[in-house]
């Protein structure tokens with residue numbers, strides 16, 4: 001099996017130490033690819049290449065040129081979207097249908113940023129000083145490090161790559177060591193699109209070695225990270241030594257509030273969609289269902305009835321609705337997580353174990369699970385499980401629903417289901433989350449910002465704010481009629 005290479009300074013190269021890593025198909029535990037295993041030395045080389053390209057290259061000079069190249073990347077992704085979708089399913093286990101949606105979004109994000117690449121050249125500010133010009137211009141931050149997780153490998157990479165490129169930065173990306181395949185492919189496409197040498201660099205390998213070097217290296221100006229809270233804290237610490245800019249997109253334990261006056265069938269249907277895509281391995285999964293007492297029992301019954309029919313299997317089979325978890329280690333984490341919930345008093349309404357089916361035995365499958373009788377203080381309600389597990393809590397008043405929803409260290413996203421839009425607006429105003437959906441869940445698009453409150457992180461991806469994250473603002477003041485001030489040393493001693 002040919003070993004896939006890293007991309008440094010415009011060349012595909014093996015890692016210094018000549019080691020490689022096996023990439024595993026989570027559906028059957030088979031090796032699907034081998035990739036070179038980068039180390040700290042490779043990270044340093046990649047940073048140096050990005051530094052040189054930024055300090056001595058031309059990438060930052062023309063926003064129009066950058067827009068043209070980023071548009072080309074969008075077109076190439078559109079051309080190769082089926083190949084990319086298959087690769088993503090192979091790597092993550094998610095259904096091909098989901099991977100296809102991802103690729104549409106990914107092409108759309110590159111196209112969105114290509115569209116706005118040259119639309120904001122800065123602004124003239126009304127200067128309070130006569131005969132002067134005051135203007136604000138936007139400049140790239142410099143060398144950006146981008147570290148991504150395994151759950152939406154290419155989508156998360158794209159939310160970082162497209163704005164960073166459009167803003168004129170150079171970069172080093174490190175995808176999750178478990179799921180690098182689509183990111184490798186998109187670096188090939190960026191090369192084909194004509195991104196100049198050294199502007200985009202790709203290193204592969206583990207977080208503790210490569211990731212740590214990228215986060216602490218003094219030649220890096222910004223670290224943009226998507227992943228878990230624990231890693232985010234380490235990165236923040238490592239970056240603090242040289243006061244790098246840091247953007248963190250971390251986890252979530254996202255409340256989904258259903259009022260008794262919501263459209264019952266739609267709310268049931270969407271409560272499932274909110275969680276079970278990609279086997280619940282979504283940062284914004286609505287895993288914390290908070291249901292008004294008057295409809296609670298009927299709601300649970302309706303959910304259980306639907307969950308019974310969820311078809312597990314290979315992401316490549318057309319009738320599969322849910323694939324496996326990403327790895328053996330992650331499966332064990334989810335098993336332990338549910339077991340702790342049961343010990344703490346939750347009731348398993350359905351699921352709560354691995355499936356028995358022989359054809360799923362080699363994969364990392366866990367059954368879609370609903371836990372009832374959940375209380376706010378429980379570990380399963382407070383911690384992100386990152387698996388196909390819904391916890392259900394009851395409420396009786398609007399204030400109680402909001403208090404429950406906000407009782408969390410996280411603040412990534414949440415949902416409210418009601419036909420009373422005034423009530424929805426009252427809830428939205430009090431919910432401490434970066435995104436709140438009313439009568440919907442898990443909707444995102446390139447034009448609107450994405451990010452977390454509280455320990456779900458800081459900074460925003462997507463939208464205009466996603467571009468600003470990769471820009472410095474420079475105030476330029478030009479005095480058109482300079483005069484002496486005669487303050488220092490004018491009095492003879």
Ligand code: NAD
Pocket residue numbers: 147148149150151152156174175176177205206207208210211212215226227228229231232234235249250251252282283284384386412451452456457
């Ligand atoms: P993770 O934190 O384990 O790893 C993420 C990345 O960080 C990987 O590339 C990993 O190699 C790297 N890394 C690990 N240790 C590092 C270190 N010391 N220094 C630098 N880099 C290091 O996360 P994961 O398990 O890959 O992803 C799941 C997490 O990501 C979940 O918590 C999920 O909620 C979160 N996530 C958040 C968003 C969002 O938009 N907020 C989106 C997707 C995923």
